[in-house]
Amino acid sequence: MKKKIHLKEKIRRFHEWQQKPYVVAPLSEQEHECATCGTHYTGNFCPRCGQSQRIGRYSFKMALLNFLDVWGLGNRGMFRTIRDLLLRPGYMIRDYLSGMQMAYFPPFKLFFLLAALSILVTNGINIKGKNFNKEENEPEVQMEKTVDSATPETIPQYQDGETDLTNPEDIEVAEMEGKAFLNIRSIFDSFGRLVDRFPNLFSLLMLMFDSVFLYLFFRHCPHSPDLRFSELFVAMVYIADMYLILSTVLNFFCIRELSFFLLLLAIIPLKQLSGYSWWGTIWRALLAHLLLFVATLLIIAMVAVGVILCVQWFG
Ligand SMILES: [Zn+2]
Numbered sequence: 001m002k003k004k005i006h007l008k009e010k011i012r013r014f015h016e017w018q019q020k021p022y023v024v025a026p027l028s029e030q031e032h033e034c035a036t037c038g039t040h041y042t043g044n045f046c047p048r049c050g051q052s053q054r055i056g057r058y059s060f061k062m063a064l065l066n067f068l069d070v071w072g073l074g075n076r077g078m079f080r081t082i083r084d085l086l087l088r089p090g091y092m093i094r095d096y097l098s099g100m101q102m103a104y105f106p107p108f109k110l111f112f113l114l115a116a117l118s119i120l121v122t123n124g125i126n127i128k129g130k131n132f133n134k135e136e137n138e139p140e141v142q143m144e145k146t147v148d149s150a151t152p153e154t155i156p157q158y159q160d161g162e163t164d165l166t167n168p169e170d171i172e173v174a175e176m177e178g179k180a181f182l183n184i185r186s187i188f189d190s191f192g193r194l195v196d197r198f199p200n201l202f203s204l205l206m207l208m209f210d211s212v213f214l215y216l217f218f219r220h221c222p223h224s225p226d227l228r229f230s231e232l233f234v235a236m237v238y239i240a241d242m243y244l245i246l247s248t249v250l251n252f253f254c255i256r257e258l259s260f261f262l263l264l265l266a267i268i269p270l271k272q273l274s275g276y277s278w279w280g281t282i283w284r285a286l287l288a289h290l291l292l293f294v295a296t297l298l299i300i301a302m303v304a305v306g307v308i309l310c311v312q313w314f315g
Helices: 003-019 058-070 078-087 090-096 109-122 133-148 168-197 199-218 228-254 256-262 267-274 276-314
Strands: 031-033 040-042
Touching: 078 090, 078 228, 090 228, 090 267, 109 199, 109 228, 168 199, 168 276, 199 228, 199 267, 199 276, 228 256, 228 267, 267 276
Parallel strands: none
Antiparallel strands: 031 040
């Protein structure tokens, strides 16, 4: 019984810690002499050259931070941002959006860094040295080859058997259908190639598209009654960062089966950020994604219909 209360108290304290914004260390009252320019000052940074008062003898930690700085890492609380994205993502995003920008690593920069790291890990830097991309693409490449060998002449095979190909009118219709089919395929193929070439930009576009539908349901949420679309988009980028951190860890240990469940974890930051109940967050997110799915199907259908009409009108 005593142990149970202890655990409950721990959970309560953790929850309290989650909601409390980050507190910046107090301003140093001591007088310092800047090691770079010799200026005497009180505070944490030299007002003349900007050097931190904390810089003293060279330490291993400093060497590490200096090393990370080569890629623009190791500053502006990158480790704090990663920790908070794992332990209090929604509250961290709330604090960032409310203006605490110096406390956290910028969301887009983190996104591109994590995406680069994720590519390294899926390409073989993991405990098994496996290249996941190669494995997944190989069967696809084979399939593409067989479909690519389809030319307008071979296309009628794709039509149903009822078409009588001795009838010239039917041949014309079959050719037209084949042409439309090839055009639609080539449009989606070039789209696929574009996505392959700029995966990060495409992911950001998808996040923006996703944000449109989430915005419909979350813009008047209890914690931010007048949430802006741009704010929700930034929040989604941070949520994608959270996903990338976790999926990179899973990929590193080659436990990819769980990757799908990581997507469901996005509910946690959405709940913390919005202030809705669990159920209130879940049904809103589900409905938003149902709409997203329908909208995506509509866009694909519209492209297909557009191509068919073009082929019919212009041959
Ligand atoms: Zn100085």
